[in-house]
Amino acid sequence: MRDNNRQVKLVQRPVGEPAPEIFEISETPLPQPQDGEFLVKVLYLSVDPAMRGWMNEGRSYIEPVALGDVMRAGAVGRIVSSRSATFSEGDYVSGTFGVQHYAVSDGRGVHKVDPSIAPLERYLGVLGMPGMTAYFGLLEVGNPKEGDTVLVSGAAGAVGATVGQIAKIQGCTAVGIAGGQAKCDFAREVGFDDVVDYKAEQVHKGIKRACPHGVDVYFDNVGGEILEGALARLRLHARVVLCGAISQYNKAESLRGPRNYMALLVHRARMEGFVVFDYSHRYDEAARQMAQWIKAGKLQAREHVVDGIDDFHNHLMMLFRGENFGKLVIKVQDD
Numbered sequence: 001m002r003d004n005n006r007q008v009k010l011v012q013r014p015v016g017e018p019a020p021e022i023f024e025i026s027e028t029p030l031p032q033p034q035d036g037e038f039l040v041k042v043l044y045l046s047v048d049p050a051m052r053g054w055m056n057e058g059r060s061y062i063e064p065v066a067l068g069d070v071m072r073a074g075a076v077g078r079i080v081s082s083r084s085a086t087f088s089e090g091d092y093v094s095g096t097f098g099v100q101h102y103a104v105s106d107g108r109g110v111h112k113v114d115p116s117i118a119p120l121e122r123y124l125g126v127l128g129m130p131g132m133t134a135y136f137g138l139l140e141v142g143n144p145k146e147g148d149t150v151l152v153s154g155a156a157g158a159v160g161a162t163v164g165q166i167a168k169i170q171g172c173t174a175v176g177i178a179g180g181q182a183k184c185d186f187a188r189e190v191g192f193d194d195v196v197d198y199k200a201e202q203v204h205k206g207i208k209r210a211c212p213h214g215v216d217v218y219f220d221n222v223g224g225e226i227l228e229g230a231l232a233r234l235r236l237h238a239r240v241v242l243c244g245a246i247s248q249y250n251k252a253e254s255l256r257g258p259r260n261y262m263a264l265l266v267h268r269a270r271m272e273g274f275v276v277f278d279y280s281h282r283y284d285e286a287a288r289q290m291a292q293w294i295k296a297g298k299l300q301a302r303e304h305v306v307d308g309i310d311d312f313h314n315h316l317m318m319l320f321r322g323e324n325f326g327k328l329v330i331k332v333q334d335d
Contacts, residue, residue, distance in 0.1 A: 126290055
C-alpha cells in the first residue's frame with residue numbers, strides 16, 4: 001500500500017467550459033480511519049455530467065464542491081483497513097469517495113458490491129447511479145405504458161442507453177437521439193427502434209419522422225434545441241422527464257429554456273424534474289431487477305474505461321465532446 005494519497009482537487013470555479021487549471025493534483029499523507037471508519041482503495045471512478053453542476057457555487061440539490069476539496073465522484077473500491085463494525089477489510093464497496101487513490105468513510109451512503117456477480121465498473125454504470133437514474137426516472141416519473149412511444153436524448157450515453165432498453169422491456173417503442181453515425185449505430189445495437197442523428201438531420205424533422213404518431217414520454221438528458229423539438233411532438237397527457245441538460249452546462253450566460261413550453265398546456269402534458277438521490281432507499285430494489293434483466297439478456301451494459309486520474313480534466317471533457325460510448329469510467333489503480 002502506498003504511503004501517500006494522490007488527489008485531484010477543485011481550486012477554481014469554472015466559467016463556461018472547465019479549463020485544466022481549475023484542478024490541482026496533489027499528494028497528501030495516506031489517511032487513517034478512526035473508530036467507526038474504514039479506508040478504501042479506490043479502483044474505479046464514475047465520470048458524470050452532474051460533475052459540472054457540482055463545481056458551481058450556488059443553490060442546488062447538493063452542496064457545491066468547496067474550493068480546495070477533492071473533486072466529488074462516485075467510485076468503487078476495496079476496503080484495506082477497517083475500524084467499523086459494519087464494513088470489513090476486503091469488502092468491495094461503492095460510494096462517493098472522490099477523485100483520489102484512497103478515501104476514508106464512515107459508511108454513510110456506502111453499499112457493498114459483489115465482483116463475482118458483475119465487473120466492478122458495472123456498479124458505476126447500469127448497477128450504479130446512471131442505472132438508478134434511468135430506472136427511477138423512466139418508471140416512476142415517466143410512467144410508461146405498453147404501446148407508448150418513448151423518446152430519449154443522449155441515447156448513446158450511460159443513462160440514455162439504459163432508458164431505451166427499459167422502455168423496450170415495458171413494451172414501448174423506443175426512439176433515441178444521438179450525434180453521429182457511430183453513436184446512432186450503438187443506440188440501435190442496444191435495442192432502440194429508431195434513432196435521430198442530430199448531426200445529420202434537423203432535430204424537429206427527425207423526431208417527426210421517427211415518431212409519426214407523437215411522443216408519450218420524453219426523457220431529456222440534453223436540453224436546448226432538442227428539448228424544444230421534443231415538446232413540439234408531444235401527445236395528449238405526455239410526460240417529460242427532466243434528467244439533465246448537458247448542452248447547456250458549459251454556457252457562461254443564462255441557460256436556454258424551451259421557447260415552446262406552452263406545448264405542455266396545449267397537450268395537457270407534465271414536465272417534471274427529478275434527482276436520483278431521492279430514491280436512494282430503493283437502490284437495492286432497482287439493482288436486483290436490473291441484474292435479473294441482464295442475466296435474462298434483456299439489458300445490455302457497456303462501460304467506456306479510461307486510465308488514471310492525472311488526466312482527469314480530459315476524461316471529464318470527453319462527456320461534453322460526445323466521445324464516450326456507454327458509461328465513462330476511470331480506472332484509478334489495480335486491485
